[in-house]
Amino acid sequence: MATAAERRQSSDATLDKHVDNQQVLGRDVVAPNNEAQHAASEEKSMSFLTAIKLYPKAAGWAAVMCTALIMEGYDLALLGNTGNWSVPASWQSALSNGARAGEVLGLILNGFISERLGYRKTMIGALISMTAFIFILFFAPNVQTLVVGEVFCGIPWGMFQTLAPQYASEVAPVKLRPYLTSMTNMAWVIGQFIAAGVNRGSITRTDQWAYRIPFAIQWVWPLPIMLGVMFAPESPWWHVRRGERAEARAALLRLTSPEKDPEFDPDKTIAMIEHTNEMEKRLSEGTRWRDCFKGVDKRRTEIVCGIWLGQTICGQNIMGYFPYFMQQAGMASTRSFDLSMVSLALGMIGTAGSWFLMSKIGRRKIHFYGVCTLFTLLIIVGSLSFAGNQASLWAIGAMLICFVFVYDFTIGPVTYSLVSEMSSTRLKAKTIVMARALYNISNIVVNVLTNYQLGEASWNWGAKTAYFWAGTCGLLCVWVFFRLPEPKDRTYGELDVLFEQRVSARKFATTVVDPYAHGLHAHGQGQEKLTEKEKAADLQ
Numbered sequence: 001m002a003t004a005a006e007r008r009q010s011s012d013a014t015l016d017k018h019v020d021n022q023q024v025l026g027r028d029v030v031a032p033n034n035e036a037q038h039a040a041s042e043e044k045s046m047s048f049l050t051a052i053k054l055y056p057k058a059a060g061w062a063a064v065m066c067t068a069l070i071m072e073g074y075d076l077a078l079l080g081n082t083g084n085w086s087v088p089a090s091w092q093s094a095l096s097n098g099a100r101a102g103e104v105l106g107l108i109l110n111g112f113i114s115e116r117l118g119y120r121k122t123m124i125g126a127l128i129s130m131t132a133f134i135f136i137l138f139f140a141p142n143v144q145t146l147v148v149g150e151v152f153c154g155i156p157w158g159m160f161q162t163l164a165p166q167y168a169s170e171v172a173p174v175k176l177r178p179y180l181t182s183m184t185n186m187a188w189v190i191g192q193f194i195a196a197g198v199n200r201g202s203i204t205r206t207d208q209w210a211y212r213i214p215f216a217i218q219w220v221w222p223l224p225i226m227l228g229v230m231f232a233p234e235s236p237w238w239h240v241r242r243g244e245r246a247e248a249r250a251a252l253l254r255l256t257s258p259e260k261d262p263e264f265d266p267d268k269t270i271a272m273i274e275h276t277n278e279m280e281k282r283l284s285e286g287t288r289w290r291d292c293f294k295g296v297d298k299r300r301t302e303i304v305c306g307i308w309l310g311q312t313i314c315g316q317n318i319m320g321y322f323p324y325f326m327q328q329a330g331m332a333s334t335r336s337f338d339l340s341m342v343s344l345a346l347g348m349i350g351t352a353g354s355w356f357l358m359s360k361i362g363r364r365k366i367h368f369y370g371v372c373t374l375f376t377l378l379i380i381v382g383s384l385s386f387a388g389n390q391a392s393l394w395a396i397g398a399m400l401i402c403f404v405f406v407y408d409f410t411i412g413p414v415t416y417s418l419v420s421e422m423s424s425t426r427l428k429a430k431t432i433v434m435a436r437a438l439y440n441i442s443n444i445v446v447n448v449l450t451n452y453q454l455g456e457a458s459w460n461w462g463a464k465t466a467y468f469w470a471g472t473c474g475l476l477c478v479w480v481f482f483r484l485p486e487p488k489d490r491t492y493g494e495l496d497v498l499f500e501q502r503v504s505a506r507k508f509a510t511t512v513v514d515p516y517a518h519g520l521h522a523h524g525q526g527q528e529k530l531t532e533k534e535k536a537a538d539l540q
Helices: 004-018 034-045 048-054 056-066 069-078 089-117 119-138 143-171 177-202 209-220 222-230 236-241 245-255 266-283 289-293 295-313 316-328 333-361 363-384 390-409 411-422 428-454 462-483 492-500 532-536
Strands: 511-513 520-522
Touching (some): 056 177, 056 222, 119 143, 119 209, 119 222, 236 266, 245 266, 266 492, 295 411, 295 428, 295 462, 295 492, 316 333, 316 462
16 A cells, blocks of 8 residues: 555656646646646555545545435335235336436436535435425325325435435545445445335235335435435535635545545645646536537537446346246245345345446446346346246246346446546536436336336237347447446546547547646557547547
8 A cells, every 4th residue: 555655756756747748639728737736646546445544524425425315216116016005007107107207307407406506405405305295105195196296206316316426426536436426326226125125014914004104114214314414515526616715625624534644635636626627617618508519528428328328228127027027937925025135135235346346347347248247148038938937937037136136236336436437527417417317218218118018918028028128238238348438547637638539438448648747648559649540439
């Protein structure tokens, strides 16, 4: 583990080598700032243990923000409530799609509100709204009122979806960024696990409390989360974007433990944030919605949207039908929910395992090989459907358990890390909101499709449905290979320059870049710039 002095020495060497160079890509930009460059070099050379010691509070506050996603995972998994109080399939789709529609509205609202009020105040407002909207679900006299309640509850859920990863990505140093952003997936899986347990406990009830108790449990979360968020510091990046340097410095001090590293200088870190912000202002035209589709930001928007869309078209929707396949195999409904909880527990283990994986091999490889594995599992599930016996249904259940584990080991958690890193910091809120809205809209389409595919009164494809999603998953494999860059161990300033230079997605990991010297070359090639053909490769 590098000591603070060693990191400082490395930083000085880099600064001495590049400090006189003030050009990037042939443009005039903000002159390199000595303090900013020192901070960037020290952050990149920081070990995981050092990052934890220096930023323990940032990790804690990011975790508090992420716990809000437990509520979304809980309720969406709860909609399949069983027993005498279950609703017809058509209304069940309405409940799920109503929640998704509300989430799209919440995402759009978040794009406007969080930029003006900050992540902290926006989260508190969403939690207060959530507490009020749960009353609609709890006292609903009929399924129509439940749909209205799901739409209203979807609004704060949509805000939670983007607030948590945005906040985590901005308060975390490079080494902790993948861990804190992917905690969002862990919270979502925990919510599903709790819902499966509640469903398991309610399945034998025949009174009205079979559905009222599960909805009432949602009141457990907002108040403690709200109390935690009230004491959380705002993102220093948000303060810098508003020109509030003193407030940004104060927020940074609340996120760190400077006594753990005497060499840590908050002013240098703020200088790095300011330098990145100013560089992005020069390299892009603004922070309006339409700016997401201009210049290099157009490519970044496509990548973030593609990453989140990949979660819906990789076949993950059939994970929720695990109890359905097991009941077809003759298993009692209570036992099918028991196994469903086992699969979700494996999902939590997989998410925790992905943190280790991300620190070793990076996000691009995890995503690509994860999608390829899911494609293979879907082909196996579809092929098993032709056997048409009890043994094949059990085998299908086993494959779906594997699917849940692989999904939550790879594409599930790594998505939250990637979407927070691929967008520019000035357009982060708008880009992530737009991508997540696309994700929710695609989920509505996927939910309807899946109900038709599996419905015995509709297409009745059964497990052959996996072939359809294997096709879309295969397309995702191709897109990931050619379009998804590797952001591992990159500062936001480095990512800005890599995108500005139009570096191929396949060369992000091997291209050396210094956002302060603004020089660029590829490992083993000794060239200052990539060829025009290589620059254009990912823009076709």
